[in-house]
Amino acid sequence: MSREEAAQSKLRLLQCSTISSLHNIVMVDGNGYDKCSASAKAKTYSSGKDKIKLSRPGRYYFICTFPGHCDGGLKIQLNAY
């Protein structure tokens, strides 16, 4: 990784604050985002103060997997550059 890439990657850090007993953050693919479903091995962030490193440019999708939350709109997609 070049110095420039390293500098850019430092910017790709998603900092998330949640109330861990009420919500979580699960990284899914576009299909999982659309259908509000996550595979059993999907990475789950539930500390309530997670920092998620987005290791490369692209589109990232996150949902909350508590029942009804994603369907109620608790999901986000973002582009990392």
Ligand SMILES: [Cu+2]
């Ligand atoms: Cu939730």
